[in-house]
Amino acid sequence: MILQMLRDADDYVSGQQIGDRLGVSRTAAWKLVGKLKEEGYPIEAVTKKGYRLLSVDDKDIFNEKEIANQMRTVWAGHPLLFKEVTGSTNADAFQASEEGFPHGTLIVTSQQTAGRGRRGREWISPPDENIYMSILLRPALRPEAAPMLTLVQALAVCEAAQEICGGRVQFAIKWPNDLVVRVGGGAYRKCCGILTEMRLEENEIRDVVIGIGINVNQTEFPDTIRETATSIALAMAEDGAAFRRINRAALTAGIWEKFEIYYDRFEKAQSLAPLREAYEARLVNTGRAVRVLDPAGPFDGVAAGITDYGDLVVRPADGSPDRHVSSGEVSVRGVNGYV
Numbered sequence: 001m002i003l004q005m006l007r008d009a010d011d012y013v014s015g016q017q018i019g020d021r022l023g024v025s026r027t028a029a030w031k032l033v034g035k036l037k038e039e040g041y042p043i044e045a046v047t048k049k050g051y052r053l054l055s056v057d058d059k060d061i062f063n064e065k066e067i068a069n070q071m072r073t074v075w076a077g078h079p080l081l082f083k084e085v086t087g088s089t090n091a092d093a094f095q096a097s098e099e100g101f102p103h104g105t106l107i108v109t110s111q112q113t114a115g116r117g118r119r120g121r122e123w124i125s126p127p128d129e130n131i132y133m134s135i136l137l138r139p140a141l142r143p144e145a146a147p148m149l150t151l152v153q154a155l156a157v158c159e160a161a162q163e164i165c166g167g168r169v170q171f172a173i174k175w176p177n178d179l180v181v182r183v184g185g186g187a188y189r190k191c192c193g194i195l196t197e198m199r200l201e202e203n204e205i206r207d208v209v210i211g212i213g214i215n216v217n218q219t220e221f222p223d224t225i226r227e228t229a230t231s232i233a234l235a236m237a238e239d240g241a242a243f244r245r246i247n248r249a250a251l252t253a254g255i256w257e258k259f260e261i262y263y264d265r266f267e268k269a270q271s272l273a274p275l276r277e278a279y280e281a282r283l284v285n286t287g288r289a290v291r292v293l294d295p296a297g298p299f300d301g302v303a304a305g306i307t308d309y310g311d312l313v314v315r316p317a318d319g320s321p322d323r324h325v326s327s328g329e330v331s332v333r334g335v336n337g338y339v
Contacts, residue, residue, distance in 0.1 A: 002032050003065055006043065006053035014050035039063060060217065060245040062110055062128075070253035075104040076135065076260040077253075083107070085127070087114040089134035090197060090211040097136050097207045105136040108252065112213075129218045130231070131248050134211040135256075139267060143200055146208050147327055148310040150177045150196045152266050153210050153259060155275060157192055158282045160254035161214075161232060164246065169235050172284035175303070175312045176327040179214070180284055181230065183238040188284055189230040191215045212255075217245045273308045280305045285332065290314060292323075293331045299323075303332075 001022060005013050018029035033051055037043050040061045042054040056066070064082035071077050079101065086092055089107040091114075096105050112125035112132045125132060139146070154173045161179065162171045172188060174180050179192035195211040215231035232251075237243040265274040272279065280286060285303035292299050292314055301314040304322065311324035312332060325332065 002029070003036060003041070003053075003069075006051060007069070009052070012046060012050040012052045017050070057247065057250075058244075060247055060249075062131075062248045064108075066249040067108060067252050070249050071256065072253065073256050073260045076256040076263070077106040078104050079106075081105065081107050083109045085109060085111045085113065088112055088211075089132050090195060090209050093134040093136045093209040093211075094197075094199070094207070097209075101136060103136065103138040106133060106256065107136075108133040110248075125213070126218060126220075130216045131212070131214040131252055133252065134209050135259075137208040137210065137263075139205060139208055141205060141267065141270065143198065143203065143205055145270060145309075146198045146205060147176075147196065148266065148272055149208060149210055149263075150194050150327065151175075151272060151279060151306070151310045152262050152275065153194050153196070153212065154179060155279050155282065156259035156262050157194070157212060157214070157255050159278075160251060160258045161192075164251050164254055165232065165236060168239060168241070169232075171282070173279065173282045175283060175285050175306065175332060176310065181232060181235045183235055186238065189228055189235070190225075191230055191232055191235065214251070216248050216251065219243075271308045272306070272310055276306060276308060285312065289317075290332050292325055294325075 002018055005018065005021060015026040015029045019026050022029065033043060040059055042056065042059060044052045044054055064080060067082065068080055071080070081096065083092070086109045089109055089112065092107045093105065096107065109132050110130065111127040137149070154177055157179050158171045158173050169181055169183050171179060171181050174190070177194040178190050180188035181191045182188045192212065192214040196208065198208045199206040215229065217233045218231040219234060221229050233243060233246050262275055266272060283305065286305055288303055290301060290303050292301065299316055301316040304313040304315050306312055307324055311326050314323050314325055316323060
């Protein structure tokens with residue numbers, strides 16, 4: 001309530017005005033303003049004038065109030081459930097489904113203690129630096145179409161991150177579920193992973209949860225991934241600029257604004273056809289040599305885009321016909337590195 005009063009005001013808001021609105025004393029109002037300051041809100045206090053909220057655009061304030069204030073969606077991210085720390089936002093989203101929460105429910109946290117990526121890999125989740133979130137969906141899709149949601153989500157994250165950061169860095173998608181970033185002509189490194197999980201009931205989709213882990217302001221990485229991983233803020237500083245924390249609330253809101261648009265197009269078409277051109281424009285694999293780690297036998301080739309159903313089109317190095325690679329079956333790596 002106080003935060004909204006300060007946002008709406010054109011000038012200072014007195015302690016008396018706050019007290020009258022909330023039905024509390026001026027001393028209680030002062031303490032409530034103090035709590036907002038502790039959360040990182042830049043509030044100026046002037047004797048005999050009151051309180052004024054300064055710009056938060058260059059601040060990384062990450063809480064339910066700030067994310068909700070920046071949301072511009074109809075259904076994606078409503079309701080919003082924010083947790084300071086949790087085990088896994090995917091697990092939380094499935095629990096929310098059990099409790100009857102609707103399509104579009106979003107779980108957000110700044111720290112996970114049991115995060116995981118694709119194929120059960122551990123996802124390192126340090127506190128108060130990154131974004132971890134999962135959305136609950138009840139899509140009108142065939143079960144075999146659900147994996148395409150990973151590509152829809154990847155496109156939304158990529159486009160939103162590019163808008164937030166501008167042209168100093170370049171974001172791209174490593175098929176099917178990683179977001180990578182680079183500065184200039186440098187090497188791409190991973191800054192985001194996406195995990196989509198589905199539950200069926202009598203051969204129909206019961207619910208789908210898409211989980212996203214984004215390295216936003218992280219500065220240190222374990223030795224095992226230091227060469228292939230980075231954060232958005234570190235990438236922004238690679239060209240000599242000063243390190244600056246990225247506003248995670250703005251990025252979160254931007255992602256779901258993009259996702260809602262792309263999801264509605266995808267669901268209507270029941271394929272990636274309306275998004276294919278945009279996805280391929282961001283696909284880092286296109287034209288690159290790749291190694292497909294197929295259980296039936298690995299092979300090398302050159303990536304040539306995706307199909308309307310999200311398969312990666314690979315032209316085998318042995319000259320055989322193009323092969324369509326499904327994300328559920330294999331892993332794809334660069335021949336000479338991660339990308």
